[in-house]
Amino acid sequence: MSSNMSQWLKICFVVLSLILTHSVAAHQLSTSYIIAEMDDTGRINGEWQLSLTDLELAVGLDLNANGELTWGEVKNRQAEIAGYLAEHLLLSRDNLLCNLSFNAVERLQDHANEAFAVTDFSGQCAISGPLTVKYKAIFALDSSHEMLLNIGDGNNMHSFVLDDNTQEVTLDLKEGSWQTTFTQFVYQGMIHIWIGIDHILFLLALLLPAVLQRKDNQWQAITSVKIILTNTVWIISAFTLAHSLTLTATALGWLTPSSRWVELGIAISVLFAALNNIWPIVLRLAWLTFAFGLLHGMGFAGVLGELGLPADQQLLSILAFNLGVEIGQLAILAILLPVLILLRNTKLYSKGIMPVGSLLIAMMAVQWSIERW
DSSP, rough: OHHHHHHHHHHHHHHHHHHHHHHHHHHHOOOOEEEEEEOTEEEEEEEEEEHHHHHHHOOOOOTTOSSSOOOOHHHHTHHHHHHHHHHHHHEEETTEOOOOEEEOOOOOEETTTTTEEEEEEOOOOOOSSSSEEEEEETTTTOOOOOOEEEESSSSSSSEEEEEEOOOOOOEEETSSSSSHHHHHHHHHHHHHHHHOOHHHHHHHHHHHHEEEEEEEEEEEOOHHHHHHHHHHHHHHHHHHHHHHHHHHHHTSSSSSHHHHHHHHHHHHHHHHHHHHHOOOOOOOOHHHHHHHHHHHHHHHHHHHHHOOOOOOGGGHHHHHHHHHHHHHHHHHHHHHHHHHHTTTTTIIIIIIIIHHHHHHHHHHHHHHHHHHH
């Protein structure tokens, strides 16, 4: 191998390593959940779920600084937690502040293997008028933080996502808005495939050999762009069909898989797809993609379940979320595929980028498999 080729391989290895490291960090997003209902008298009751990791940043739970958070440490900081929540969540109706009170943290809830403190709250708002929710928690500490809001009046449910750029929302509880729900769930579908590094790496592992063909026991460039596009359409269509089926079935409760085994299966699917590029076993990738896509759909459904489906707009929410996933997936494809097509005729790609990239993906998948076992 020439010295120039060796240098290029080193550069590719470093760049891909940086990309993977950044992507893994980006996937660990900070999220909180508020679920509330207001009756005809303006009385509101709800719960706020905030991760212990975020509470540690906000009020300092780990008093003995041993790096582990305990239930006793949470209970010892009850007053500080209640004060922080009251300061960073403001509700008003018809321009009049609602009088909110926050109970002590009485339980923990698990989301994606992370513990969340659950705080019940209640209060009195004006009887009528538009409701404004102002949320300021965690943003100053973590600008990637998101709050998923589900709020209704017993008849209509509204779903919103507040982030550092949108810390306030105003709504009319009496008016159910399918447009708002649709937009919010499309947005969430796009975001969750973009931050879902395991899903992205699975697609990347499938796309890396999509511009190559196996001849004489080695990878060679496919000369026809039309054939590349046809192969890619089959792969993406198989993945879309498969994960759409299981996403819908799981979200509606027709399937109830263990999240642990689903996440482990997703990690194994990434590992198999990556190793298949180095030591090819399956060359008809559409069938492989469909089989593993069923697992990824269950993973998407887990995220959708955490968002909370409005009772009166379940099918709409599932459709919108799935559409968002497809839009996000196509955006990734639109960025990656032209680059791969341009590079496919170079030895650097077939001898360097494809195998080295696949090896890095496999290494990451092995780590996930061990963690999720």
